[in-house]
Amino acid sequence: MSSSIKARILPFVIKRANSSSSALKHTPLYDLHVNAGATIVPFAGFSMPLQYKDQTISASHRWTREHSGLFDVSHMVQWFIRGENATAYLESITPSSLQELSSFHSTLSTFTNENGGIIDDTIIAKHDDNTYYVVTNAACSEKDELNLKKHLENWKGVELERVQDRALIAIQGPETAAVIQSLAPSYDFSALKFGQSAYVDFKGVQCLVSRGGYTGEDGFEISIPANASVDFAQNVLADQRVRPIGLGARDTLRLEAGMCLYGSDIDDTTSPVEGSLSWIIGKRRRQENNFVGSSRILKELKEGASRRRVGFIVENAPARHGSIVEVDGVQVGRITSGCPSPTLGKNIAMGYISTGFHKSGTSAHVKIRNKLQPATVVRMPFIPTNYYK
Known part of the structure; x- marks a missing residue:
């Protein structure tokens, strides 16, 4: 089974790589992956672990479902969008209802184009009315930045920051909460629900912790200063309940959970309605009809795709x-x-x-x-x- 999965994964990750292997970027955890015996493959312009020695993709998958797996997702792009018009700006380019979102709560959303297609899928977390934390896909990095900057011209007082100095680590699985709690005993993680986030101190390092992930399991995504990320990952992996997990199992886990992979399951020709993502379009947004691509999307909501x-x-x-x-x-x-x-x-x-x-x-x-x-x-x-x- 694992060889069949690997055969399916490899052509796809190579297709999504930069044309020149010498141009591939490294995440802050790259050396940790190599030292752990990872099979390194090109993915979205980065050298990323596919799987680890003595650990098949299927075994990694099952371990995550039963225990806890650590995923390096530092290739993803992190943004902060700030300003008094930040909510209106984001609502103009996504179909989500962000006004109604509570502080430190998040939602899955999409950036849409003029034809109602999906430029990228994204997680948008609201910190307050003027501050949003947004995570986008590495493979869409260039077009996302162009899209965000293009529409920014219509809004005064909105600042777009692409975060450059932080790693992003996902820890997923039923034993994850106990692992994380042991590393930050002063914070009560039971108070943090799915889709919520908080700033948490891990041994003097302030991290932005979001409860959620890409596997269907309970877990967390942790934005951490890059210079502290290796020590943090090593502390997590020192717990016998945690193993490093690569792209191969990440793909099978997300597919079992019914989650889309951009560039494969959705793209710039797919509407959110076609993609069975109608639930991200808020009631107020359907009435206002004022986001990019809304004509097609609202028509499909009414008449069907x-x-x-x-x-x-x-x-x-x-x-x-x-x-x-x-x-x-x-x-x-x-x-x-x-x-x-x-x-x-x-x-x-x-x-x-x-x-x-x-x-x-x-x-x-x-x-x-x-x-x-x-x-x-x-x-x-x-x-x-x-x-x-």
Whole structure:
């Protein structure tokens, strides 16, 4: 199973790398990965760990589901957006209701283009009415910055800061809260719920801690000064409940949790409605109709989109990105992500299917290596989430 997953992951991460390996960047934790025996691959312009020695992707996946895994996500881009018009500025380029968001609460959102497509998906955390912390994808770094700066011209008094001197570490799994609590005993992590964040002192180092992640498990993402990140990661990994986890298991974990990967499951042609992300569009925003791309998006909310992102259980063989989906011999969709599920022991996938065929239980076939394999449309996530709410 693990070799099949690795074969699927490697072409994708290489495709997302810079054209020249010599131009690849290193995160502050790069040497830690190398010393831990990581297989290093190019991903989104960075040299990143795919997996670690003596630890298959499937084993890493299961360890995270049962214990706690440490992920280096320092390749992600962190931003602070400040100013008296910060809320209005962000609401003009995303469909989310940020006015209603409480301090130190966050939401998944998307930057949308004029055609209603998704420029990138993002997490937006509100610190106060004038301050937002935003995390975006490394692979979209250049176009995100261009988009943010382009729209910034319409708003006075808004400051855009791209954070340069901080690492970002994700720790995920059912034992994570106990691990983190032991490192900062003066802070009560039980008071921090899913989607909330706080500044926490870890042995004299102030970190921005957000409860959430990309695996479907309870966990935290920790923004920490780069010069303190290695010591912090080593202290976390000194706990026997924690292992370092690479990109391979990160991908299978997020797919089981039904989470999108930008550039594979959503892109600048996909609307939030097509991507089954309508829930991020607040009631007030639907009424105001004043964000970029709102014409198409609100029309699809009212009349329905022509296709929908759905989950699939596929028999006999794992589906690949781009595999055709057929119903009664007619092409009705394509797979965007697929893998053997280490948790379920089944082949899972997500992709797009024409509206009318998107209901759970619909029987279909997926073309894999020129053979049609039976498949069934199912609800996502594929396994229950374990968020701390």
